[in-house]
Amino acid sequence: MRVVALAGGVGGAKLAQGLQSTVGRDLTVVVNTADDLERHGLLVSPDVDTVMYTLAGLADREQGWGLAGESWNASEMLARYGEETWFRLGDSDLATHIVRTYRVRGGELLADVTLRLAAPLGVSATVLPMTNDRVRTQVRTDDGWLDFQDYFVRLRQEPTVHEVRFAGIERATVPARVRGELGYAEIVVIAPSNPIVSIGPILAVPGMRELLAAARRGGSPVVAVSPIVGGRALKGPADRMLASLGHEATALGVARLYEGIIDLFVVDRVDAGLAPEIEGLGMKVLVTDTVMTDDASRARLAGGVLESAAELRA
Amino acid sequence: MRVVALAGGVGGAKLAQGLQSTVGRDLTVVVNTADDLERHGLLVSPDVDTVMYTLAGLADREQGWGLAGESWNASEMLARYGEETWFRLGDSDLATHIVRTYRVRGGELLADVTLRLAAPLGVSATVLPMTNDRVRTQVRTDDGWLDFQDYFVRLRQEPTVHEVRFAGIERATVPARVRGELGYAEIVVIAPSNPIVSIGPILAVPGMRELLAAARRGGSPVVAVSPIVGGRALKGPADRMLASLGHEATALGVARLYEGIIDLFVVDRVDAGLAPEIEGLGMKVLVTDTVMTDDASRARLAGGVLESAAELRA
Numbered sequence A, B: 001m002r003v004v005a006l007a008g009g010v011g012g013a014k015l016a017q018g019l020q021s022t023v024g025r026d027l028t029v030v031v032n033t034a035d036d037l038e039r040h041g042l043l044v045s046p047d048v049d050t051v052m053y054t055l056a057g058l059a060d061r062e063q064g065w066g067l068a069g070e071s072w073n074a075s076e077m078l079a080r081y082g083e084e085t086w087f088r089l090g091d092s093d094l095a096t097h098i099v100r101t102y103r104v105r106g107g108e109l110l111a112d113v114t115l116r117l118a119a120p121l122g123v124s125a126t127v128l129p130m131t132n133d134r135v136r137t138q139v140r141t142d143d144g145w146l147d148f149q150d151y152f153v154r155l156r157q158e159p160t161v162h163e164v165r166f167a168g169i170e171r172a173t174v175p176a177r178v179r180g181e182l183g184y185a186e187i188v189v190i191a192p193s194n195p196i197v198s199i200g201p202i203l204a205v206p207g208m209r210e211l212l213a214a215a216r217r218g219g220s221p222v223v224a225v226s227p228i229v230g231g232r233a234l235k236g237p238a239d240r241m242l243a244s245l246g247h248e249a250t251a252l253g254v255a256r257l258y259e260g261i262i263d264l265f266v267v268d269r270v271d272a273g274l275a276p277e278i279e280g281l282g283m284k285v286l287v288t289d290t291v292m293t294d295d296a297s298r299a300r301l302a303g304g305v306l307e308s309a310a311e312l313r314a
Helices: A008-027 A044-056 A072-079 A090-103 A110-121 A146-153 A174-185 A199-204 A208-217 A238-244 A252-258 A270-277 A295-314 B011-024 B045-056 B073-080 B091-105 B110-121 B148-154 B176-184 B199-204 B209-215 B237-244 B251-257 B271-277 B295-313
Strands: A003-007 A027-031 A037-039 A042-044 A126-128 A136-141 A144-147 A163-167 A187-190 A222-225 A264-268 A284-288 B003-007 B027-031 B037-039 B043-044 B126-129 B135-142 B144-147 B163-167 B186-192 B220-224 B264-268 B285-288
Touching: A003 A008, A003 A199, A003 B295, A008 A027, A008 A044, A008 A295, A027 A044, A027 A174, A042 A090, A044 A090, A044 A110, A044 A126, A044 B199, A072 A090, A072 A174, A072 B091, A090 A110, A090 B091, A110 A126, A110 A174, A126 A174, A136 B091, A144 A146, A146 B073, A146 B126, A163 A199, A174 A208, A187 A295, A199 A208, A208 A222, A222 A295, A238 B163, A252 A264, A252 A270, A264 A270, A264 A295, A270 A284, A284 A295, B003 B199, B011 B027, B011 B045, B011 B176, B011 B295, B027 B045, B043 B091, B045 B110, B045 B126, B073 B091, B073 B199, B110 B126, B110 B176, B126 B176, B135 B148, B144 B148, B163 B199, B186 B295, B209 B220, B251 B264, B251 B271, B264 B271, B264 B295, B271 B285, B285 B295
Parallel strands: A003 A027, A003 A187, A027 A126, A187 A222, A222 A264, A264 A284, B003 B027, B003 B186, B027 B126, B186 B220, B220 B264, B264 B285
Antiparallel strands: A037 A042, A136 A144, A136 A163, B037 B043, B135 B144, B135 B163
């Protein structure tokens, strides 16, 4: 069963791990790169790395980002040189950014570099960026437009977001490898990532929605898992961001964003009562346990999602 | 007493530390950059960093290069990604290369970047590169031309060197800050570094010999300390390199290379017998203990060199 997942960082990485434990090498994860940034001249791809490290079993689970057992000596020296180090980069993690940076600067496509990074870490799935092009999420707050990581990390998601834009998105294209994998996909899964700033940019890459529509026309369902459970984001500012942007901060609010794009929406048992209204949007609903606390619950959710999706194919 | 020292790596750094302990902020060290290299897309300046770390009291004294108490996690991760790691870069040290690289790529002059790196480490002397331009030492061996660090680190200086060239030297210029400091210099000291591949490139930067000549005409002596003691280099391949390039691998052989450039040559007591012949080259000779084993001997040699040089001014 060839599966393509669209994912952001932590929540997406968890479901991706569950999917990998179920379909192994038949999984491709297409990851948001709109919250990439440059730090100290290095190209950092936070979501790609979170997915890659999680799939490799190397992620720091408590922290939710970075590598387990990381040291911070380079960061301390960078601080000594007067560099801003609010975006913390561990020593081992730095190697990833160093290799990515010089290969991309040397002319390699980000997709090829990403494949080359994931393989030696022991990732069996195929991890790909949503685009090889430079796209940068910016959010408008009371203090004007901010780069995403400025808002997300430096300001700890405290400012209210009034507007979101993906700078460069109109010139971005879907990488050939992503087009190919979506062509082969039997099931497409939209992971429980922030629908605005994680899944939003992926769907906004010109051509991406058409590729999902083509998959559906070919009989391959598109399934999304709600990142909002009981009106709250399990991690991150998705609930507040939905509300401040005029959406309902519920699974229903997320379902509305995916209306016309997906066949099946997966909500948590606590949101079972929303099922009728979500079905009214023209999609099926799967009610199940969606909170992933450990490897077993990741695998269980992934298995349930794939099973329900496979039924739609039949 | 304003002093300018010309220096390579370890030996040069030791004398520079002795000079700094004597004249403090009045010391400027002009450092060889012809053995700089790119590793993993990062610009590494081994001699500049050795001088900088030594003057900051942060150097790993046993190893002779790098920072004391260094960790190697990024290097292990780089190896995992398939990168060649024969040129070992510690985690804290990486911060230096990262900052240098992105500032130079961003258009800052190497001299300005070097000043900006040394200051927060607590270096009181002024550390400057011999040029802001790209110069690369290459050595011809039985296997053809090799980049210097390929020969020096990867092949552990084992091949015999038949010829040396400094690629790019003809287009290099002396940085304005170096011209200025040489203009103010009351004494110029050529450190006991390899005369072929450490001091050689510095003297080969177009305009550098003229600046030394101008200092001498202005009454500021140029003094060199022999890196060869009793026919042997205290560190590195200088003795074998002198021999294979047709020079005498003695203090006299080094003095011949500096003929017409210096006023005073400093040799170790074990080489006192060479003094008459060296004086025959048209330079004075100071015989003293030149082996620097600790801070005290570094300061003692520096003090003796400055004292003898000052007498030449009087």
